[in-house]
Amino acid sequence: MSESGPSGRPTQALHPDDRDDQHAHSAVPYFAVWIALLFFTALTYMTGKQHLGTWALAIALTIACTKSALVALIFMHLKDSSGTTRLVFVTSLVFVALLLFFTVSDVATRFRPATPAGAPFGTERSQPEGLLEHELPE
């Protein structure tokens, strides 16, 4: 990011919003994105009602991420924004993932009695798999 002079970056590097061609700006992409968002909402509604078990969450999140990408890139102009701005947004998502990962990994790999009261399962059994010695048939 070296400077070319006191007045700032050269024109080509300017955000499209800062260039002198405002009057050519079109609203069509916004409507297109809106239609797409309506479609994806309908899709998630329908797939959600199917109660697809283990896949449900993955599908729902994929659709949500797609919708978010559309909003972020087009409505919020992330597509046209500087690399720094995009880096800021992506970094925040990375750190959300980080927080989620280690917290969920804790709960997912924890010793069973340490899970909250009423939780129907923990992943690590406090007893060995199968029957205990005194339960074996004679």
Next chain:
Amino acid sequence: MRLSEADSHALAGATAAPTYLHDGTTVMSWLNTRDHKRVGVMFLVSVIFFFLIGGIFALLLRFKLLEPGPFFVEAIGYNRLFTLHGIVMIFLFLIPSIPSAFGNFVLPLMLGTRDVAFPRLNLASFYLYLAGAVLAIWAMVHGGTDTGWTFYTPYSSTTATEVFPVLIAVFILGFSSILTGLNFIVTVHTLRAPGLNWMRLPLFVWGIYGTSVIQVLATPVLGITVLVVAVERVGGFGLFDPARGGDPVLFQHMFWFYSHPAVYIMILPAMGVISETVCAFSRKNPFGYKAIAMSSLGIAFVGFFTWGHHMFVAGQSTFNAGAFGILSMFVGVFTAIKVFNWVGTMYRGAISFKTPFAYICGFLYFLVFGGMTGVALATTSLDIHWHDTYFVVAHFHFIMVGASVMGFLAALHYWFPKMFGKMYPEGWGLVAASLIILGFNATFIPQFLLGNFGMPRRYYQYPEHFQALHVASTAGATLLGFGFLIIFIYLVIALKWGGRSESNPWRSKGFEWLTASPPPTHNFDEIPTITQMPHDYRTHEPSGVIRGS
């Protein structure tokens, strides 16, 4: 490279324009300022005030600990004392201190610009800080909290003390911290002077930048955590309450996700100060500029991956404990890189043993030993023995007081002439530094021993055979207190009656010394064009040369 006339006048001490201190002398001109320098000074006064409050809490609790049994305060009173000591020191002093006081003052000067990116937001940061501080004081006056600064649930969501206002105060202070960090990041990205590319940024700027990234990313998680606890207190939502199916360890995950990176918020700016002063007082270029710069980012990044090392015995899974233990080791690498580079800078330098350099020495000693004990604590098997003992307390005080506060004091003395145009008394400076370093060792080395022998932290009563070490620690704390008192006194005297200092008494090559001390409100008559590396002591050009744009 020539000086503009106005600047050469200013550097000669004559005032072409009024300094920022004299440009408007009404109270309102300060309270409604857009000037980053005034905001910095207001922050400086505030954080010093709260440092003294936090210090008083410390002395009070150490006084109680002279006796093993009930003495001086009751148990719950003692709990309030250590809680408030932690809250005040961390949220009202350590987190804001160097960034909001010195960062605010010096960052735009180092970047060769006239202000931070969002001056009004900067002022808002200060008022948010004050609001949080006032709320915290209100809570303290009404008895404060007894939860420890870590607010572990379900105790914090159920205890009858004034937790709610303190949680809100922490939320507000967090917001202030976020806005400061945001402002600094944007300033560094968009307001650098011509010629100042990223690899010419002063090392203090790199430190502040890394700090700001942490502030922006981590603090919101603290915000939501304290908010949820506050809602729990009022509404019984049970998110962290085992009686309602909640998980107290979830609180700890969310809390430490912020609070571990927070300790890097507290140390990175101090490291930045040391980078600046080590070069100035060794009159030498940094041994490895890129290494120091990149390690600031490295610490900021890796610091986020380690929070579970506070929870080794909390009940998290062994997978997590193992993962966090290993990841915690990496932070040590970046810190070590910095230490080697600083020592390499000093080696064969022309050392000028002024007060800031005394603090550099103290800083290095405390950082190395504090840091090594940190790595030891991050070893899961060792932590089983040391967790929640005085060993941990000694470790983090070595870093936070030993290193962070030394960095703060180095900054205070280094930039005192820059900010106020006055000089502190050098002899007294060295006396105070010696007392502080001595007193600090006397306070906290006994605590390493206490912890290793099994003395738990936050305990009101203790077995008699620990008393000798506790008495030693309290004696050290008293000495430490004296040291700080001496500094406070001579700085106030220097401000009011001290001699005028030169514009650049240290002959430092830092960019902030290119303008007058104290600077005029608009910082530079003409925005400089930077053509040299920062901290470049190879050239024999007189400092203070700029080229007008």
Next chain:
Amino acid sequence: MHSNAGLPPGILGHHFSSLARQNEAMRLGMWLFLATEVLLFAGLFTGYTVYRFQFPEAFAECSRHLELTLGTVNTLVLITSSLTVALAIHYARTDQPRAAAICLVITLLFALSFLGIKAVEYAEHFHERSLPGKYYAYEAVKIPGAAMFFSVYFLMTGLHGLHVIAGMSVLSWILRRTLQGRYSSQYYTGLELGGLYWHLVDLIWIFLYPLLYLI
């Protein structure tokens, strides 16, 4: 490069060398702020994930008892309000301030409807006692973890609702500025930043909707 002449007074800060540079700074600042908002909600998403993982039946059952129709309508409302705010910015930058103002008003109306629908849902929860933590007394679902679902539900939708209100204040503020003629093809960054905030409110709901209503 834009010339700085002809700008309404008080727009260009004295410390910025050019409007382009200031715009860049404002955008970066707003995105940094949005990042903090994302991380604020991340804490709640973490709580959600942990408890859904531990009480899968209760979460699924309670989710089925939410008003899916209202939730879906609210999703459509917010998506459309995102469109209208994007259009407002479009009209401002093509020098059609009246159309921009109208779009902002429509956005505000959508925001208000969102809150209205949410209020109806909340009223229903209060009525049937499907409430968080200690207040839970919902007859239809009596398995462990049900109260926790509603704790998480109220925290997430409550915080989101607060952000809708904040977003409405922001929108009202930029509506006022639009009516004062502050925005044009030369400068509309303030409007853009307000729009960005509103889009974030929509983004959060895009995740809340399937995670709460469609388990």
